[in-house]
Amino acid sequence: MKNMKLIGCHLAAVIVFSGLFFSCSQTHVVKEYVDYVNVFIGTGGHGHTYPGATLPHGMVQLSPDTRLFGWDGCSGYYYADSSIIGFSHTHLSGTGIGDYGDILMMPTSGENKFMVSGSAEDPDSGYRSRFSHKEEEAVPGYYKVRLSDYDITAELTAALRTGFHRYTYPEGKAANLIIDMEPTIHGHQHPVTEIRIINDSTVSGMKYTTGWAKNHYVYFYAEFSRPFTHTLYSGDTLIEGNLVKAKTAKALLTFIPEEAKKEVLVKVGISSVDCEGAKKNMKADISGWDFDKTVADARKIWNNELSVIDVKTDDAEQREIFYTALYHTAISPCIASDVDGRYRTMGHTIVQDTSYTNYTLFSLWDTFRALHPLYTVIRPDINQAFIRAFLRKYDESGVLPKWELASNETGTMIGYHAVSVIADAFFKNQRNFDVNRALSACVRSSTYDTTGITPMMPASIVARIMPLELKYKNELGYVPADRCGRSVSQGIEFAYNDWLIAQMAEALDQKDIADAYTKRGEYWKNYVDPETRLMRGRNMNGSWVTPFDPRATFKGSCYVEGNAWQWSWFIPQDVPGLIEEMGGKDAFVAKLDSMFSMSSELTGDAGAALDVTGMIGQYAHGNEPSHHIPYLYNYVDEAWKTQALVDSILCTLYHDDPDGISGNEDCGQMSAWYVLNSMGFYSFCPGIPVYEIGRPLFDEVTVRLSGDKTFVVKALNNSKENKYVQSVKWNGLPLSEPRFSHQMLASGGVLEFEMGKEPNKELFKTY
Template structure:
């Protein structure tokens, strides 16, 4: 089968490349706003972390139970990141968070400073006075990359947070008090399933050091996190309460009063407190290190990354790390809002995947044993159904070393997997099996096809092939036998068929590059399976049954039980990113295809669509185009395969300001571990990876006035935009190193070689 995206004649060869000295960037940290996406559906967190850091130290405005009165608590979905901007109280500050997901876990080791009579219950949002939570105001809240500050009004305490990779650092400025406390809540967590806490253990090593661990059974069914907690001054005394149904074996331990000043604690549901006497304006500092392996590992991480107590120094180092990463793209615009949107997107894109190993390279593997990363950084938090589309291609461009390490982390996952599969959605040494497809494959293929594979590429291909032949996973057996997933055997069957076919195409491209012709032939054929769920009578993809017939009951607009996931037939019928030209032909040619694509953005959805779709809001929808749900992220770029590429330019420039704003509610859907932000970054620069696994990008319409990409290979790639304005959304011409591009596409190697892409904009197509 033909290799996407276009014949070689479609691209003009670049002129001899040239390198430029990287531009010295201004302070870019000032433009990145962690508060963006913390309202409504963004599900981001505002707290302190470093790029790809293991610690995300952030405020939680509520810690709810998964069940309420024995039923699912619908409010849980709002708190995937633990924080909602409209809330009036803060419960405390926990050390692990997902960014922008539609599901959650984590929220480990919640710390809360208080004054006055000791309260160990967090209280509720409606009755905060009954617990240790506190009211706060956004007027005293500051959220910057690597730094967070807020005044806890009920306790008159100024809270400040910063972080290294593996250590969260707290600084609490207390009033004068003989009743100052620090609460350590080991029960609290995000998405608290019934009996989520399996066990907790705490050892008070001395009056300034505490170690321990927490085991949970939540979204990740077996997760253990170790910690070491150090105080800048000794506590006067301490105590604990065990609220769990399960108690540690009393036996001989019953001789002791374990609620007060007892150094060796264990139980299912523990809360601890540490008491202090403080003077007015006194700063109590806490360092909290994490480890996936042991308390010894946590202590080593603490000593290696945060040896002193200089809070401002740690904050400065964190923000310098962010400046370094943000400076990989230096954008130019006379409008501050453009820089705010762009660098906030870069900030969110560089939050995950997260580091998952100690400073000595040790980490817990999928087999629950201790492993050591040899020659690479081990990462976790792989939301691959989302991030294969644009986030990992962005990393191949701006973070190639990290992306190669992420692929090696996936290959380690494969080696440790009893199912012999690459990750689907994994975190903290667990596979969650969330969403569909085997989308590690395009991540691996994209790295190999773009020359970013400092690992055994043939072994990686073998892992991809083994994953794609795993017959007992999610309809793959029927897919291999019938050429499609039958709806009466496996739900979301059309989405699975389409996504498997794309993943298979990625395997074929990798096999071709590695001269594995048998694999190339097998998976090139499988990549055509998308044709098997297209119904030419109605012009849409449609669920098929095991007997080969299309299902009779079918609604092209409904998202409920129609063979699709996070989409309907209207938008999923456009999901053939590896062969748009063939799709256009099958749908009846350019005229009919353009009409279908136009309608996606202009049609009016019936109210039942919104009633069926719980995980999106009307703010995230343009016509039937749902930007917050990733299956349509490539759709606006498909006009480039027709004779009306100018419509891609208009659509992209329309989507950008509607879906992205530098405000708490400024994301038109969950950020999904950076995928939404990666879409913004590519689109604002003027190009997008429609089919990862191909070295080609489709051009759009740049939304900035210029940009310099400072690449890891030492080259720079310059984007210059002439006649830029809000009205001039159409590309009159694009020139690469002086040569006019004949078609609206750009090759990855052209960027890596360094050079200049010049867009000339116009008000009309």
């Protein structure tokens, strides 16, 4: 994997930070945080990440596109591919559904024969180009590749709202660049696209698509370092003049030859508001034509972002996995406000508010579990900014976001997990938002009431965010499987969210709400099958769904992206109650043991099983419902089993290669799990400000907290073999249970582990 990493050679003469000079001629290169990031992790397998240039939570994600269709084309790039279509400015990181891939540019040399991209099977049928990973490099904020069909070196970097390209063309051939508004990841419809030639070095335009995000607008403003002549097309039809407005607007730019100049640079600002906003964004981001300075600025920004955590270890692979994971956690959600404070609302009006920053891309069913809890530790300010964005979107749409994308509610997945993010921050005393309005929004989002929803929202989406399941849940106490799909998964997640609402209401002296939602928080018990002690679907008449195969995964079942084995443990808010319902401690342990030891075979629909990966028995680490399960042993005097399982997951299901993530990255969730667990703890139940202790992977970790405080985790006698915790001390005092509070962490201090080869089965014994 080292051949894919940029370790200073290209940038040797231009980057100087903190007195550290990076030079190829030096025998010793001092590495910075970015040098430990392998941006290609997750670009293979089913990780669905991309390797291109972006900044932390940046509006622009400038990256190569190698494929636009298929499940493994969700990010536009797949490591096994051998040709590049072009470089577009928006991408999703690790999702299971594709969108974006907007404003594609592709440099070509010589006579340009095609205005279509061609196919992977026959690259010569279009303008795409072959490439080799041996001629590809990337670090956070910078990407470089040689397009072998054209002998062009393409380099990409990014500012917050602007993509910056540098293309080096071969001598003696025409230098061209194609702007193609047709390519879109997963091929969504675009009713209108537009390209306008402003002058011989400036182009602007827009693209409106109706895909996963039903109403998605992207405007761009591009300035070139060299003048060009142009040809415009509507599809393959030549258009005279300086403007084309069509479903598939395209432009071919040919740069006027300049002696001894082979480079062409282009700065591309984007906006969801208008071309003027894109222009302002570009002008504010990058004032001149110093590409190397923008690369250096991006490097500095990423170094600062990654410096929040220091790890000490002799394991180079685990260090790279860690910092790559930390990098992935900072990509999204993304800024969606222009530099002048204008943004597109959920109702698709344009407003201006310089006191507010809008964000987009909230994959909340995934990220409430680990990503947002991680932010409460390392980036509480930005997490609270996200919550303020939730509440603004609530005001605009009538409901808290569920899976929001580009000012569109997609309605994807289940639950109303903005509640979890809000409650977790609230109970960690991170309350830079209107807490009473937040409680009202949480209650509203848990109720079947479609009135007042933004008129722009399609009826199909309204039915997903205010589903009939809410009515059944609130009236019957469960979701009937013969009336609603995914009934069990929805019902037990509703119960978790409702329990959180009850806790917030009680803290805010809203007794009526607290009483009602405390009762609803108990509804998970209605799914416990007394015969199998697993969560099972019930019909409208109260009968159990028959037949019942706990290993079955199929679309339309009682479960979402999983089966009864994976879903029977999602009661993090009431583990003692779950233990009781499963027949007591011994029966609970026996069932939990069997889950991890039984066959990993799945039955049912193979297509539905795509999201059930990273198997240890029936535990599926590649999908989120399993992520807390290893820590259940902490509640039954067998914390050593938690330690062994966490060690196994960290060391066998994360790797320093393209297939290094055991499932979809899911907008930072899979990586956030690694970051937290490798430090030795996990946010088992977001909303309860307590961390469960696992197995620290590194010899020492230092987390830089606000107020110049640090939280340090030390693992004495640590090694791959010594994976079991022998003792734990907090600031020198022994811990009596396998958990500690967020208040302890936030106050700063030292959590010290003594590690050993054999489990200490008497540690943390409470029964």
